[in-house]
Amino acid sequence: MNVANETPSLPPPDLEALRACFSGRLITDARDLEAFTVDWRRRYVGRTLACAQPDSVDGVAAIVRWCAEHRVAVVPQGGNTGLSGGATPDESGRSIVLSLARLARVRHVDTINNSITVEAGVTLAQVHEAANAANRLFPLSLPSEGTCTIGGNLSTNAGGAAVLRYGNARELCLGLEVVTAGGRVWNGLRGLRKDNTGYDLRDLFIGSEGTLGVITAATLKLYPKPVAQVTAMAAVENPHAALRLLELAQARLGPTLTAFELISNLCIELVQQHFPEHRRPFAGPSPYYVLLETSDSESEAHANAQFEALMEQAIEAGIVLDAVVATSGAQSRALWALRELVSEAQALTGKNIKHDISVPISSIGDFVEQTNAELQRRFPGIRMVVFGHLGDGNLHYNVSPPVDRSGPEHEDEFLAMQPGINRVTHDAVVAFNGSISAEHGLGQLRRDESARYKSDVEMALMRQVKQALDPLGIMNPGKVLPPA
């Protein structure tokens, strides 16, 4: 059963009854609702009956029970920074946006278990602060950390810049508290490193983008804080050379290597164009750059010496053309800014076509070379804005229009190429045994595209899971799975 298909004949539900069933805030004013019905990239605009902001887990459960009773869809929303339209309601207007913003307490820090238990609406930056106050590290690291929430991070299984060393959100989660689609509370906040007692419900909810239940709290792993973090940048000829550098860096630095990011020259040029105070730290351009970070448990001097030795060896071996090692926190931040400003610089340049892909790490060089060539053959002049988490096999493989057709007057012409460019890219990803959504989830953006590539068996299993956990189909309908 699907709420969206089933509901047109139902009368509008009594929102006063909803307001009375939980403590917190119910927003119904159309103007106030606008912020909750459009996604971060302003690509999707939906409609909703109201936005509910409960301040307790029991409140979340009461709202979900009310929604189940009235066959109203529930669209969980955290910081609304998702990039796949997962937190935006559909256009039916028969949904409640369930904002977790008021579930924002740090419940417990355990420095012996190295864990922290927080409610779903705590922002990622607040988790960092709480961990830091306990002299610990919570390593998940996203540019959106001031706004995105732990509930959203887990529901999208977020990645970011430290996956290479610490894993993505799933690997950082020990336990969950969830309100089920039937409005019951499952307390799975176990904080255990080992627990083999049947099906792993925690892992089902992680990455399910609000389609199976509402995450209300999580127990997360903490780590000792590194003594020093040092950043370096290397200029390389192509992604193949970057992969050779990765192998060498892992051999020399082992687990202290915490980030390994690839940035193509066009990315740096766009950053320099829109943020002229940020310059590449080399005399001339190079086709690609690698940003490396090491987290050392000895000292900054030790980290610097390790990096210097690595770069010397890489230059001697002809892997790296040139390299700089940051000698201060300010220099490290300046190098990171070159990487973190790429998305914003690309957005300021005009419309672009985005992909968030992963392939086995060893295949990245071949993937980029072959797919670039095929795209150029089919769409001459398009410009590749390639950057991302090379150490995880994950690239933001984006496309900008040709220079001579890049003004706003050419936008429609460029966007008409999108289906073709997506198809060439995603076919290549699948041919390399990769994924068409490495860290941003499917939401509504990649839902149908994903179904196109998954096997019948995989789709059938996913539908069975959905049916078992959300038999009324009220949880975030239209996301992840296409309508049956």
Ligand SMILES: Cc1cc2nc3c(=O)[nH]c(=O)nc-3n(C[C@H](O)[C@H](O)[C@H](O)COP(=O)(O)OP(=O)(O)OC[C@H]3O[C@@H](n4cnc5c(N)ncnc54)[C@H](O)[C@@H]3O)c2cc1C
């Ligand atoms: C500038 C910028 C940079 C970014 N960089 C990265 C990056 O490097 N790596 C990366 O992985 N992502 C990145 N993102 C994407 C985004 O920040 C992540 O997907 C983040 O995890 C979303 O968290 P949120 O709280 O904003 O979730 P929302 O956007 O509010 O929701 C995302 C999805 O999760 C569901 N959801 C939210 N909360 C809950 C809950 N409590 N229970 C159940 N379902 C819920 C929603 O229904 C939706 O489907 C970036 C975004 C921006 C704007």
